[in-house]
Amino acid sequence: MALTQSDKLKQLVAAQQRGYSLAQSFYKDLDVYQAEVKNIFLKHWLYAGHVSQIPSSGDYFTVDFDTESVIVLRTAVGAVKAHLNLCRHRGSRICLDQSGSQKSLTCPYHAWSYNLDGELISARNMPDDFARSVNGLHHVNVALLGGLIFICLSNTPLSLDSLRHDLKQPFKLFGMNSMKLAEQKSYRILANWKLAVENYQECYHCAPSHPEFAQIHAMAKSPKVFQTAKVNFSQANQDNPKFMALNRYFDLAEKGQEGYQYDRNPLLPGALSGSVGGKPVAPLLGALQEYDGGASELMIGPLSYFLIYDDHMLGYRFLPVSVDECICEVSWFVEESAVQGQDYQLEQLTWLWDVTTQADKSIIMNNQKGVDSRFYQPGRLSEMESFQQSFLDWYLQTLV
Template sequence: MLDTTDTHLQALLRRRKPGYSLEAPFYTDPAIFAADLDLIFGRHWIYVGVEPDVAEPGDAMVIDIGKTSVIIARTDDGEVRAFHNVCRHRGARLVEEYKTTVGNLVCRYHAWTYDFDGKLLFAEHMGKDFDTSCHGLKPVHIRSLEGLLFICLADAPPDDFDAMAARMAPYLAPHDLRNAKVVAESVIIEPGNWKLVMENNRECYHCAGNHPELTVPLFAYGFGFAPEELDEVGRLEARRYADLVETSHAQWESCGFPSRGVEHLDDMITGFRTERLPLDGAGESHTGDTRAACRKLLGSIDDPRHGALHFWTQPNSWHHFMSDHVVTFSVIPLDAEQSLLRTRWLVHKDAVEGVDYDVENLTSVWTATNAQDSALVGLCQEGARSPAYEPGPYSPHTEMLVEKFSNWYVGRMRALNAR
């Protein structure tokens, strides 16, 4: 049994070798998992959903992170609020369903009743001196970034969210996510530590041999390659792709779509990355035929050929914004060796199923890709359990963003574990 004291964790963090994967306990040790829940998921901004999840007043959604359950709800005046899913009477869970619509939040144990501002409205048999104002729901910090919802469980959340939001808002705004709707959602329990799920997402080194659907709309040179390994034809194709990116960025930005890369994956507490990239084939969407999956485009967009904007946030999300639809992904740790991946597909709120879009066509590429990635994560988790496992080197050409994720994680754990 490993020594799982803070001293052991600090030693593992100190000896982390740059450019290499993490040591096995980071993927397998329940004590380090507990530290991850506390220091990473308990003290950073965590992506949990979209405003269309709670589209109307009275809509509520429950998000569970470790032992913490959070209610996200829309108030009568249209604001989105978040509270701990714990009745202030004797602690019963208030909302049991993942999503619901109600007039007020009523605890079914003793009928204590709260409004969507968290105020206690009704508590029978508590005596004339009982002060309801002292027993409202405990709030949770929540922010919306152009319709993407982030919560922070800490008393004092990281204060750089505004800096990230200021950079990202112009990129996301044209897609008008607040006026979209969720038309499909999937949940996968991935057989691996949450960090393996994120590391897998942060590279496409594995894509060519494992993602036949995803590599139809994606260019081969979009996520890194080794220039010295290319022959003359390969170098020419890589140059053509680089020229296409530059030309596309200039064209899209002239139309009001910020496109050039912005990267702060390991030099900010609220780390993020974004860039709008061209798509192959018809160049319209992440679909099997590379054409738009929804006839009604998002926001005021009038041309489906505006590429795909990717947006990543540390520690747990990635997103693809296209002209016709948006796909968002959130990773929530379940235990040291299992993670929940929730994927949402959104289209314009006025789009009509069977007329403007077909759900299977909309979701097929990422449904297949998620299943393939889950299997790969499981292989890595099995390997991390082996006594033969030791940290392996990242490719400097195709896994540089995995390195940035690991740098961010180790840096945040060092900073917070030392306090």
């Protein structure tokens, strides 16, 4: 008698040895992948974009993952809303472009039309008993964290109350309400999404694989050297409000609350920002008055990561296309009054994390090729992969 999907997942999770990389099935099995979409991507808050992308009524962009597509837009009264990109007639995609501006949303198939709030306003030649009021677009939950737009496809989304309370200070300090999106790049990776996320969460590979990063971030050094640098850095700045630490992430999240983490880490001596030579590349963010030679790690939900230098912020988002393909999207944010070409140059702003992500793309795809081998076996994790282990602990609990 064949195992049910639930029993198969429970057996895989029970057999996984802690302290080792995941078994091959977690990266290749379609039942595992469908459980991930259901239990992670449809239940947790995902970074969708920034309010600066939709400044005017009717402006929109889409967010796509797996088989889903979401329209994020600015309504007639200036609110930010989101709807499934799914016509209620026969299911056609409505917005075929990734971004644009429309006074209303009209399906290109049979011309059903919806207002920006998602209400059906036009449907030709329908029966007399057809009710427009119950045929509006499917609603998607939206939350604004500063200018960051998050979406959740669950009918009962996790609460963001604890996150808002605990992160109030750094959000105010870095001016999360006064940033704008300067650049956004997508990197399509032929690998399972977890390999991309795991790669982001550990710096065991940083020194050999990212020489540009290793010249700026102390994190690329050995654990002993990094911890010494971090202790000295924190003690020298103990009265600085940037130096707070919160960890409600992954398996440490409170029940019913979305996970989050914030921490401040040192750059190498002489480096002030993530750039060539560690030089400043944009005006200081928010209420900041000076550089301290550090960068803050901010993580919101299991798939959205932010790195905050004193003069710009970086955002990473990982979304699956299929079981063996994903997209890593990188966003760069600057102070909202900064003028491109005058206050910052895009090439200088994006250099470090574009070259790093291009390298990561190759690393992750080569990792997938090895995982695909019939001879692959889970390997022992290093002491520099402890945060990856936290992710794996949470992932295994979440899967079943």
